Amino acid sequence: MGLLAGCSGGGDGSGGNTSGKAGEQADGNAKTGNTVTLKMWGGVPPEAGPQQVIDAWNKEHPDIQVEYVRFVNDDDGNLKLDTAMITGQDVDLFVNYSISQASKRVESNLALDLSQFSDYNIDEKMGADAESWKIDGKYYGMPTTKSPFFIALNKDALDAAGLPVPKDWTWDELREYAKKLKAGSNYGFIQNMEPFVDPIDSVLSQEGYTKPDGTSNLDHPLVKKWLETLDIMMKEDKTTPPLGEQLTSKMPVEQVFLSGEVPMLNIGAWLLRSSNNFTDFPRDFKIAFAQVPRLADSADNYVTRGGLGDYISINAKSKHQAEAWEFLKWYADGGMAPMAAGGRLPASKDANQEDALTSLLGDKKDTYDLESLMYVMFEDKTPTYVRSLPQEVMDMRAQEYEKFFLGAQSLDQTIQAMVTRHNDFLKQNK
Template structure:
């Protein structure tokens, strides 16, 4: 890791103004909108430009259909899709590929934290060099959350909806309504009522554990007026105590130790009917539409992600728009990559809707995307609640922008709490202390 960090620093130091000075990577400056997509090709006459796009979605869930459609109509620019898993190991694989000069022309970022690190390492092309695509006009005001120092280093391409998926049949049997506005305390009560035997009432991946914290701190601030850490905000404590209580007192959600050691397949558990509530995003539909691998006999309803009690007046939820696609600043084919990226964002990505990824561009065919989203399984979903969480819920959204170092130190400390190796007071104290140290070194 130390060696990789050294390489990253070297790359960043050598990047020059190609990243931040307005030049379009190796193309020597911005091309006019009429410039040939293959203007910076490999130089071998008659051969197509070959691009590699790295993303976290399995090829069969839409990306392969996307590149196949492009390749059919653009014989002079051929795209290959490379899958990486969107976890720590997978993101390290992508970053290492760019550090070591492997073929990466375009890549998808799934958080602002990842994007910011890659921008600092010189991997992301400053798109202000191109003047033929207005990201703000195409994607709307939510796009601004992806700017770094007022510039776009990629295009956010999808509407990102996060929600709690619900087994509607079990809700009906328990006489529980589908919520449109609820708190984590209320979800905790739902989990108690829906728990059956030794099963769980609520499950989630470990990745969204921190979402309620960022919902609070994106509004209250990650630092206080005096510049010190705000990780001791009372609502941070409230969230950690709530989730820990569900794990250990209620036994309605898996203990962290069990979840980590078993690599719990939470989507499969929900779709099999074993757990009635799942905190997840729209990508669930890529599995819930797949009755071959995930057969089910119940209808799925949808509810917004709950808020912490006491935060109603400033509640924001994770979401907005995402799948932020950047062009590698070291790519030899930035103009070709730009042409593909514009096409992708304005509707070329439509096949991904079947996996829950709706295009964000105003110029994309949203009705066609919705039909693709539901496929022939529309009657297995509660359409009203689906439409509410994806289109009608007006709760403001945030894009996670906290530095990766802070993400890491937080998770390291709250995992100790959930695993029982330190108390809540020790956890809060350690997070604050480590965050303050980070703030000193980051100045």
């Protein structure tokens, strides 16, 4: 991907100040009697909201019909999407789930610069957090959701252990909770692999991935603390699964948590897609929510992953860019409300949040600890960051810490290897 053509150009990145033809072109379809079919690629299963969204749009817009294509948001799934666009298959809109994915697609000239559209101001609609999604000062997609990450907790297990639902806590405190909640041979804490490394990024996104002299900061003391803490929990406390076990077994962490087997889970808002599904994931306990803990003792300068997400781009090669833009505006301003059932809350100030909250909880309201849910989803004012580290560095870093957790190299060797490889990357990309 990185070897493909360079950046697409034009525009000031405001989300639209230079052209107002999108609506006119889309309206023209109705006047001529032509029906345009758009294909939108996303990572959410269609039955978890997307199909309901698409059906509502298609009913209201007979001249612009949308088909949803699901890809799995992993390496293979993202490669499938990229290949489809590169080879000219039908992709009109697509969802990026990280800034690194979006940046690569911009570099490869696959994402349209949205500043050509003048009738929608992304900054005004989505607020200050949208700024994190600008690439070279421009929007090549629209962030559409609020994206909280959290620790999901079995409230019944907490009550039985006499533990309060935490608000402001550290990884050391989470470790103690895991020991107290561990039952028999079961674990006390499990993690979805997507946010696994977030504690490092919560530190380095603020203090810098590089030091003032331009060299790698992956030997930051809190990086070492993260590695040590998890290693102890895996091997000494036995309160969280060894990484090798989790990777080789492809542990279904949501199912494990919702079955009541493990009482704490590090995950994002997509958990609600499963926790609201009592057919496939029956449960008899109430779920509470807590902020992802921090590594540092002090809360000063702490940020947590979150902000906005589901960055939807228009394919730069799409033959129906105007129609795609009309759909994207409608989606962002409230059409996406059914997505809240899977934890995807609309970010636009013009979306009806009451509709979204109703969709989020459905008829399962009584199965959640509402006080902690409202705090984590809506009230927590902790600053957030969007992961922006280049994918190459993320992959390199993961390769090295996996060796450590698998016992293939020492802690010091791991830190040194990460620093050396990061420095090599920095030299090659000056």
